[in-house]
Every structure is written in structure tokens, then in C-alpha cells.
Amino acid sequence: MPLEPDTTPSDAALMARVAAMDADAFERLYDRHAGAAYALAYRIVGTRQAADDVLQDAFLTVWRSAGHYDPRLGRARSWILAVVRNRAIDHLRRLTRIKERETPDDARAEREPAPAREQTEAAALRRAAGEEARGLLGELSDDQRRVIELAFYSGYSHSEIAGLLELPLGTVKARMNRGLARMRRVLTAGGPS
Numbered sequence: 001m002p003l004e005p006d007t008t009p010s011d012a013a014l015m016a017r018v019a020a021m022d023a024d025a026f027e028r029l030y031d032r033h034a035g036a037a038y039a040l041a042y043r044i045v046g047t048r049q050a051a052d053d054v055l056q057d058a059f060l061t062v063w064r065s066a067g068h069y070d071p072r073l074g075r076a077r078s079w080i081l082a083v084v085r086n087r088a089i090d091h092l093r094r095l096t097r098i099k100e101r102e103t104p105d106d107a108r109a110e111r112e113p114a115p116a117r118e119q120t121e122a123a124a125l126r127r128a129a130g131e132e133a134r135g136l137l138g139e140l141s142d143d144q145r146r147v148i149e150l151a152f153y154s155g156y157s158h159s160e161i162a163g164l165l166e167l168p169l170g171t172v173k174a175r176m177n178r179g180l181a182r183m184r185r186v187l188t189a190g191g192p193s
Contacts, residue, residue, distance in 0.1 A: 011076035018066035026063055033077055034059070037084045044088035047160055054091050058084040136183045144179030147172050 009017075009025075011032070017025030037058060042051035061083050069079050137145050150156045150164065158176065162169045 012071040015066050015069045015071070015076045015079075018063065019069070029062070029076070029080075030059055033080050036077070037080060040081055040084050041088050044085065045091055048163065050091060051088075054084065054088045057091075058087040061087065136186055139186050140179045140182055144175050144182065147175045148179045148183075151176060 009028070011029065014025045014029045014032075018029060034055065038051055038055050041054040041058070042048065045051055045054055058080070062080055065083075069076060073079075137148065140148065146165070147161055150161045151158070156164065158172050159169055161167075162172045165172070
């Protein structure tokens with residue numbers, strides 16, 4: 001039974017209708033809460049595409065599971081945002097599992113606990129390499145340094161950096177390539193000045 005256009009039903013009433021597979025009620029519920037749900041998904045997963053995927057998956061869950069909502073336990077908005085949060089965390093876990101499967105055995109072995117002496121030596125080498133890398137970054141233009149820092153220190157992909165800096169993807173890749181080439185030239189010439 002479609003909703004009257006001039007009525008403003010509560011979220012709890014809409015959830016009851018969604019549980020009965022009322023598409024009009026679902027559309028109203030979506031219109032009310034999609035903005036907040038998308039913002040939450042984006043904050044958790046960090047990219048627009050992933051947030052879109054999480055939002056779609058979450059509202060599909062809302063459609064299928066609306067009968068599980070109990071208004072005595074909390075507001076519908078809280079329940080919907082909890083579904084979004086859970087789907088976003090599931091998305092991140094899937095990505096982690098995929099990355100772990102793609103990680104070579106050598107890299108996994110590096111993550112295994114090493115004896116204390118080896119850990120100390122490895123930490124010292126990492127620190128020295130980090131200081132050298134920071135010195136090399138000082139040789140770059142601000143634009144090149146920014147994209148390299150976002151990629152290597154913050155873990156962003158080229159497309160994510162393009163979105164963050166509001167630049168074309170080609171520009172990000174060009175700055176990255178020129179910066180890395182400059183760092184290689186400085187390294188082969190004997191280190192930063």
C-alpha cells in the first residue's frame with residue numbers, strides 16, 4: 001500500500017512498511033538517511049567508489065532485514081548507520097584478506113617475529129633508510145614531495161591522491177615518476193646535498 005504524498009510517517013513506521021516489502025517506504029527511508037549513511041561509509045573506507053559500494057550493500061541489507069529492526073531498542077537511523085558501519089568494516093576486512101593473499105611468502109616471513117637482536121638491527125636500518133629518504137625528499141619540488149609522501153607514508157593509491165589533491169590522475173603519476181627519478185639520480189650521485 002503506497003504512502004500518501006502529504007503524510008510524514010516516522011522512521012519506525014517506514015521500517016515496518018519496508019519489512020512488508022513496501023518499495024515506496026524504502027525510497028522515503030533511503031532519501032532521509034542516505035546522506036548520513038554515505039558520509040559514514042566514506043569516513044570509514046576512504047574512497048568514493050568504495051563508499052558507494054558500501055552504501056548499496058548496506059541499504060540492500062536494510063531492505064532484506066528490516067523485519068529485524070526493533071523500535072524499542074533504538075531509532076531507525078541508528079540501526080541503519082550500524083548496518084552501514086558493519087558493511088564498511090566488512091569491506092575493509094575483505095581488502096585486507098585480498099592483500100594478504102597477494103603478499104609474497106618473503107614479505108610474510110618478514111612480518112614473523114624475529115629474535116630481539118635482529119629486531120634491533122632491522123629497526124636501526126629502517127631508521128637510517130628513513131632519514132636518507134627524508135633527505136632525498138628535500139631535493140624535490142613541493143608538488144613531487146606531496147604525492148610521494150601521500151603514496152609511501154600514508155599508503156594512498158594514485159587515484160586516491162588524485163581525488164585528495166583534486167588533480168588529474170596523469171598529473172599525479174607524472175609528479176610521482178619525476179620525483180622518484182630525481183631521488184634515484186641524487187642517490188646515484190652520492191646522496192642528498
